[in-house]
Amino acid sequence: MTIGNLVTLKTDPANTRAAEDGHCLRLQQVNLYYGDFHAVKDVSLDIGARSITAIIGPSGCGKSSMLRLFNRMNDLIPSARVEGLVEFDGVDIYQSGIDVVELRKRVGMVFQKPNPFPMSIYDNVAFGPRRHGIRNKRILDEIVEKSLIQAAIWDEVKDKLGQSGLSISGGQQQRLCIARVLAVEPEVILMDEPCSALDPIATLKIEDLMRILSTNYTIVIVTHNMQQAARVSDMTAFLMVGEDRAGMLVEYAHTNEIFTNPKNKKTEDYITGRFG
């Protein structure tokens, strides 16, 4: 089975589990190891479709490792090993035969530092669709415009699409990277501290954009900024390092609840700044 088959699986009555309870991503008893190092321990959680989920926690608690489980980015680290079930739309994405390139098309990623390719703004956005075989100039033009509009940067760059993607500001570069992800029409956008290199105004623009995108996309964001998690997300997962140094999920609940009335004392201590 390849991930490409997921498109048909979604309408297959035999596989409607994801649609029934509305979750899009699921971790069940997931463990992640880098060689001997136990990075993520026994994590189980469901992430709802078309929502924003924030992953918070102190440095080194496995937030980014957990995020990278969802598009198999950890595969790029040779010693990485995953146990347990990681599902996307009801399909185990770690089973053999999964087309990882296709998976990453549907589960896109935005990184901490804006990383436009050293090419024009247009080519940055057209890069993905071209890789996936689109050559028609008119279609590419449409995709580029639509993606840049969706990423709320079109008005700022429409007159300089031929300029280098590296010539614009950091905040604009990050939105360009989001446009690049959107161009391949993903379902999920993973964001690994997408605003940590940006100034407060650029940060708020990205947060606004996330809210708009969440009506159509499932967004999972790792952030060090608790106020950002509180401002932008629907659900929040709090991770911390256990005694054995492995990252574990302490609490996962509606953001409102996590920030006003967390159930776990450790969550309370972390978000009130008494630990971490």
Place this chain on the structure above:
Amino acid sequence: MRKNYERALKALQDEVLVMASMVEKSIKRSIEALKNRDLELARQIIADDEAINNKRFDIEEQCVELIATQQPMAVDLRIIIAILNMLVDLERIGDHSEGIAKIAIMVGDEPPIKPLIDLPRMAEKSCQMLSEAMDAFINRDVVLAKKICDDDEEVDALYEQVFRELLIIMAENPKTIKRATRLIWVAHNLERSADRITNICERVVFIATGHMEDIGASKY
């Protein structure tokens, strides 16, 4: 961690205790002024109410500053939000005492229509409830907070008793109507004060549990 913040949060709660003790003193003195026909004390209570009002604004400003500069979360946020609500109730209890002091001045040296027994009892009970409410606040004591709300029934019962008694006096001797009505106002001020203390207790429960609930709604 965050030592200055911890200190500021503690100082804020201490200030609430100070304000509550100012209010408690005001209740006690207002009923004394009425009972002893001490017009000087009554005027002092009215003047001192300004200090209570100012204290309320001071604490409110501290809350706003902490929210704006420290982004409090979870229980810290609940404490500050609860305090913002408690301040309104404390300030209004102060106003009720001021109201009693004003009545004491109105009564002046008119002959008493009856010895004051239940009104001082109501005041005493209200003061006890307020003092306990502050214990519950500092100790996040839900059980005590709920018990105080139950105690409000005693104040309600006293209020009813005073009201009935004064009605009979008025029915028997219409010349007492003016004086008796003033005493009913006093009873009403005390009854409202006790109700506001139950509001404070509801905020204590919110701090401790994160849930907002109406506990033992008053009959009045």
